[in-house]
Amino acid sequence: xxxxxxxxxxxxxxxxxxxxxxxxxxxxxxxxxxxxxxxxxxxxxxxxxxxxxxxxxxxxxxxxxxxxxxxxxxxxxxxxxxxxxxxxxxxxxxxxxxxxxxxxxxxxxxxxxxxxxxxxxxxxxxxxxxxxxxxxxxxxxxxxxxxxxxxxxxxxxxxxxxxxxxxxxxxxxxxxxxxxxxxxxxxxxxxxxxxxxxxxxxxxxxxxxxxxxxxxxxxxxxxxxxxxxxxxxxxxxxxxxxxxxxxxxxxxxxxxxxxxxxxxxxxxxxxxxxxxxxxxxxxxxxxxxxxxxxxxxxxxxx
Amino acid sequence: xxxxxxxxxxxxxxxxxxxxxxxxxxxxxxxxxxxxxxxxxxxxxxxxxxxxxxxxxxxxxxxxxxxxxxxxxxxxxxxxxxxxxxxxxxxxxxxxxxxxxxxxxxxxxxxxxxxxxxxxxxxxxxxxxxxxxxxxxxxxxxxxxxxxxxxxxxxxxxxxxxxxxxxxxxxxxxxxxxxxxxxxxxxxxxxxxxxxxxxxxxxxxxxxxxxxxxxxxxxxxxxxxxxxxxxxxxxxxxxxxxxxxxxxxxxxxxxxxxxxxxxxxxxxxxxxxxxxxxxx
Numbered sequence: 001x002x003x004x005x006x007x008x009x010x011x012x013x014x015x016x017x018x019x020x021x022x023x024x025x026x027x028x029x030x031x032x033x034x035x036x037x038x039x040x041x042x043x044x045x046x047x048x049x050x051x052x053x054x055x056x057x058x059x060x061x062x063x064x065x066x067x068x069x070x071x072x073x074x075x076x077x078x079x080x081x082x083x084x085x086x087x088x089x090x091x092x093x094x095x096x097x098x099x100x101x102x103x104x105x106x107x108x109x110x111x112x113x114x115x116x117x118x119x120x121x122x123x124x125x126x127x128x129x130x131x132x133x134x135x136x137x138x139x140x141x142x143x144x145x146x147x148x149x150x151x152x153x154x155x156x157x158x159x160x161x162x163x164x165x166x167x168x169x170x171x172x173x174x175x176x177x178x179x180x181x182x183x184x185x186x187x188x189x190x191x192x193x194x195x196x197x198x199x200x201x202x203x204x205x206x207x208x209x210x211x212x213x214x215x216x217x218x219x220x221x222x223x224x225x226x227x228x229x230x231x232x233x234x235x236x237x238x239x240x241x242x243x244x245x246x247x248x249x250x251x252x253x254x255x256x257x258x259x260x261x262x263x264x265x266x267x268x269x270x271x272x273x274x275x276x277x278x279x280x281x282x283x284x285x286x287x288x289x290x291x292x293x294x295x296x297x298x299x300x301x302x
Numbered sequence: 303x304x305x306x307x308x309x310x311x312x313x314x315x316x317x318x319x320x321x322x323x324x325x326x327x328x329x330x331x332x333x334x335x336x337x338x339x340x341x342x343x344x345x346x347x348x349x350x351x352x353x354x355x356x357x358x359x360x361x362x363x364x365x366x367x368x369x370x371x372x373x374x375x376x377x378x379x380x381x382x383x384x385x386x387x388x389x390x391x392x393x394x395x396x397x398x399x400x401x402x403x404x405x406x407x408x409x410x411x412x413x414x415x416x417x418x419x420x421x422x423x424x425x426x427x428x429x430x431x432x433x434x435x436x437x438x439x440x441x442x443x444x445x446x447x448x449x450x451x452x453x454x455x456x457x458x459x460x461x462x463x464x465x466x467x468x469x470x471x472x473x474x475x476x477x478x479x480x481x482x483x484x485x486x487x488x489x490x491x492x493x494x495x496x497x498x499x500x501x502x503x504x505x506x507x508x509x510x511x512x513x514x515x516x517x518x519x520x521x522x523x524x525x526x527x528x529x530x531x532x533x534x535x536x537x538x539x540x541x542x543x544x545x546x547x548x549x550x551x552x553x554x555x556x557x558x559x560x561x562x563x564x565x566x567x568x569x570x571x572x573x574x575x576x577x578x579x580x581x582x
Contacts, residue, residue, distance in 0.1 A: 172427075
């Protein structure tokens with residue numbers, strides 16, 4: 001019934017879907033092996049003490065308290081700096097900027113910046129924030145550096161999100177006598193917020209795993225203290241004190257702590273590193289899950 | 303923002319009130335709302351509208367009819383200056399709205415668009431509740447009075463004959479309504495800001511015949527209070543709803559007159575060919 005040529009075409013079709021399946025599973029197998037390896041080393045080491053102990057010379061006493069608190073500090077300052085800057089620039093470039101040479105130049109360079117290796121940002125941060133601005137190896141210097149690193153990603157994803165809002169919505173708003181800003185504030189941004197959030201979370205989950213730029217800044221690996229608590233309570237008036245001193249304290253972060261442990265000879269520290277990797281993995285996967293949730297929720301509404 | 307001059311009140315040049323330029327349409331005294339004189343428009347170098355002359359009278363329905371690409375949508379979008387959003391768009395000639403030069407530098411576009419509302423080709427409700435869709439026009443004017451907004455929302459929905467269908471679910475998403483209901487919601491939304499003129503840009507081209515009939519009925523009712531301009535490529539629709547008809551082709555105004563005259567006794571051969579269905 002079929003000519004041989006048609007049979008061959010059908011055969012090729014099956015063949016390619018099989019190859020595609022093999023390649024996809026290869027990636028998954030490697031990931032699975034990695035997770036299995038890390039878990040077999042690190043799961044025993046995971047405990048409440050591991051999360052609440054400072055690093056130590058003895059592997060069995062070492063913990064990641066200063067590292068995960070440092071990660072929270074760094075991520076918070078990165079988010080505070082990069083989100084308003086990124087969204088603001090995204091809105092400006094997409095809605096207000098006129099199409100001229102200067103803006104084209106800016107646009108191309110922002111796209112290029114997203115591809116610059118992170119160590120370059122580390123060198124910039126070292127020269128600009130640590131040395132020129134005398135911020136030392138502080139949380140603020142680290143946050144600023146990582147904020148610069150993810151800024152292009154935040155700007156690009158904001159622009160994409162704004163672009164995805166149908167122009168009919170804008171026209172409807174403008175035709176009712178809304179100003180441009182009202183249209184952006186009440187129609188465009190609410191419609192784009194899901195995609196903007198997705199982009200921000202993915203950018204932050206990239207920043208959370210960054211080691212190179214922070215090593216470049218000279219982030220320490222052995223930190224037996226935390227940055228100063230921003231909010232402290234007391235029994236005297238005004239009962240609550242807010243301090244930003246913590247932003248100027250030294251810090252370490254999870255990837256740096258893991259990097260340090262991996263390079264030590266004792267077997268115990270390898271287990272600590274594996275346990276640290278599990279914690280970092282869980283945080284990253286959680287952030288990605290939140291991003292996927294926002295994307296999914298946003299798709300349903302449209 | 304500098305205080306915009308009110309567009310509703312006619313500007314007085316010297317001592318002569320130019321607004322009272324009364325023409326007789328169907329035995330009624332009708333004032334000119336728009337006066338389009340030798341109007342040309344361009345997208346970049348492309349000449350879209352060529353020397354258009356047109357007058358729109360108060361409380362009438364004027365239809366702009368013609369084949370696709372004849373410039374009728376471009377023309378209607380000049381009347382509330384929506385074309386300002388288009389890159390490289392430029393104009394020559396004059397449009398007067400109640401004797402105000404529409405393209406003068408000191409015209410407040412925001413104020414203009416409140417006076418000259420627009421309903422688009424594809425129903426485009428905001429992804430919000432039915433109530434919020436209608437209330438939006440008031441909210442952006444800074445009106446916060448709940449009872450007043452409630453009143454305007456109900457009134458607008460009643461005027462657009464949607465109230466009975468949605469009164470029990472005002473706070474549901476507008477996106478669950480059918481296409482025809484969405485289009486009537488869009489009409490209600492533009493009524494809420496109390497316009498003088500409503501522009502309809504092919505309002506029924508995405509709708510089924512029953513929804514179309516409802517919209518046409520509505521347009522017929524609305525002309526008592528508003529001046530209506532409707533773009534359509536559907537001749538029957540133009541014949542059914544409008545008092546005045548303008549026939550455009552390739553950017554030129556071929557014929558303009560009372561709808562009955564244009565359809566029963568066209569002066570131009572091209573118009574005759576179009577309405578008898580020889581092309582288009």
